[in-house]
Amino acid sequence: MKSNDSPKTYRVKSFGCQMNVYDGERMGELLEAKGITPAAEGEDADLVVLNTCHIREKATEKVYSDIGRIEKSGREAGKKPMIAVAGCVAQAEGEEIIKRSPGVGMVVGPQAYHRLGDMVDRAAKGERSTDTDMPENAKFGALPARRRVSPTAFLTVQEGCDKFCTYCVVPYTRGAEISRPYNDLVEEAKRLVDAGAREITLLGQNVNAWNGEDGKGRSVGLEGLIHALAALPDLKRIRYTTSHPNDMTDALIAAHGEVDKLMPYLHLPVQSGSDRVLKAMNRSHTAESYLKLLDRFREVRPDIALSGDFIVGFPGETDAEFEETLQIVDAVGYASAFSFKYSPRPGTPAASMENQVPMEVMDGRLQRLQAHLSRDQYAFNQASVGKTCDVLIERKGRRPGQMLGKSPWLQSVFFDSKLQIGDMVRAELVQAGPSSLQGRVLEMATA
Ligand code: 5AD
Ligand code: SF4
Numbered sequence: 001m002k003s004n005d006s007p008k009t010y011r012v013k014s015f016g017c018q019m020n021v022y023d024g025e026r027m028g029e030l031l032e033a034k035g036i037t038p039a040a041e042g043e044d045a046d047l048v049v050l051n052t053c054h055i056r057e058k059a060t061e062k063v064y065s066d067i068g069r070i071e072k073s074g075r076e077a078g079k080k081p082m083i084a085v086a087g088c089v090a091q092a093e094g095e096e097i098i099k100r101s102p103g104v105g106m107v108v109g110p111q112a113y114h115r116l117g118d119m120v121d122r123a124a125k126g127e128r129s130t131d132t133d134m135p136e137n138a139k140f141g142a143l144p145a146r147r148r149v150s151p152t153a154f155l156t157v158q159e160g161c162d163k164f165c166t167y168c169v170v171p172y173t174r175g176a177e178i179s180r181p182y183n184d185l186v187e188e189a190k191r192l193v194d195a196g197a198r199e200i201t202l203l204g205q206n207v208n209a210w211n212g213e214d215g216k217g218r219s220v221g222l223e224g225l226i227h228a229l230a231a232l233p234d235l236k237r238i239r240y241t242t243s244h245p246n247d248m249t250d251a252l253i254a255a256h257g258e259v260d261k262l263m264p265y266l267h268l269p270v271q272s273g274s275d276r277v278l279k280a281m282n283r284s285h286t287a288e289s290y291l292k293l294l295d296r297f298r299e300v301r302p303d304i305a306l307s308g309d310f311i312v313g314f315p316g317e318t319d320a321e322f323e324e325t326l327q328i329v330d331a332v333g334y335a336s337a338f339s340f341k342y343s344p345r346p347g348t349p350a351a352s353m354e355n356q357v358p359m360e361v362m363d364g365r366l367q368r369l370q371a372h373l374s375r376d377q378y379a380f381n382q383a384s385v386g387k388t389c390d391v392l393i394e395r396k397g398r399r400p401g402q403m404l405g406k407s408p409w410l411q412s413v414f415f416d417s418k419l420q421i422g423d424m425v426r427a428e429l430v431q432a433g434p435s436s437l438q439g440r441v442l443e444m445a446t447a
Helices: 018-033 059-076 087-093 095-100 113-124 138-142 182-194 222-230 250-258 275-280 287-300 319-332 359-384
Strands: 009-014 047-052 082-086 104-108 129-131 152-156 199-203 211-213 219-221 237-241 265-267 305-312 336-341 388-396 403-406 412-415 424-432 436-444
Touching: 009 018, 018 047, 018 087, 018 113, 018 152, 018 199, 047 059, 047 087, 059 082, 059 087, 082 087, 082 113, 087 095, 087 104, 095 104, 095 129, 104 113, 113 129, 113 138, 152 182, 182 199, 182 211, 182 222, 199 222, 211 222, 219 222, 222 237, 222 250, 250 287, 275 319, 287 319, 305 319, 305 359, 319 359, 336 359, 359 424, 359 436, 388 412, 412 424
Parallel strands: 009 047, 047 082, 082 104, 104 129, 152 199, 199 237, 265 305, 305 336, 412 436
Antiparallel strands: 211 219, 388 403, 388 424, 403 412, 424 436
């Protein structure tokens, strides 16, 4: 393809969080509305969108090496693909990417990608552009209606973050906290359900900070939105992620006891078990206040599966402070968790703190932490054996004839039965592995 041809096919590669997955899908829909179709598997696309993540490790370098790889693969196929860099690295680096990479035609931030279509048209004329504006909510109104949907769908309800944890780049790349309007969200949820979604996960960097006015003009929090979505008959399951301990409300906790469709699962990052470290992270909660909060969820929903995020090796973290993280892990008994080595992010306060922890110390701590977390995940799975529950089938498994779905507690459940993607089955959990379960179909579940 010559550089000034309009692209016919595209591929979006999304990295990082689920909000990027959502943004990636919406960029795809936008390109399809322009008549650009998804490239077939294994085929070089005319337009590649790198939807990047900046949260940890050498994000920027990774993007430049990805660009190099796309260009090389294009050259070998006799093409010069159009390349767009989107997501949080685009927001952080902006114009710099255009300067450093002559092959990149577009740099577009997470709040500006509704203008990607125009940027593609300009790139086809050889004009390179950068758009890292942060207009509140503007993109949602400008995007085409939802189209591509699987049985499980993401719905971004809240974006940005005002918390400024000292290690985190999100407040700089995603901007201030904003909530999308209630009516727009109920409308988008209806469209997703009409298109076949049976489970919706409400997304936000601080999703439990979502607030708005319901159809009757009353101020509501996330629980209000959950109640509204629960009233959609064909929607069977609702989840939300990620929450911040400080934004948790009585009403949202209560919803876990009131709304059957709200799944018994909570992702509530704690990051560290040491109050000194939590303070240095600017988390404004303590280990104890976090544990008390979890108790309140367990009161209304005793079977709730708990999940969290952890950072080891925050600057100045001592061995004793790391032990406190192991203690909180042992006290909670997580069903699943995500754990990371601290990674200094340019421009964040923690990056210039003294006492950065050596890599080999972080490696050792991460290994020990993950041993505790894997042990607890396995124990949670083993305790599920013998339970009967609904499983929503999401995709094929790796083995021929195998199908994979999710339990209410977000565990992966495998079946060796003839099932379709989108089926909701009543199943017995018969065998536990470290990170999944084997299920036996009892019957097709009814609504
Ligand atoms: N280094 C390591 N982990 C980080 N996270 C966020 N910023 C950093 C960083 N600089 C982790 C946190 C957060 C998750 C999404 O990523 O645990 O909850
Ligand atoms: Fe980052 Fe903290 Fe905001 Fe989460 S709450 S996005 S960790 S600043």
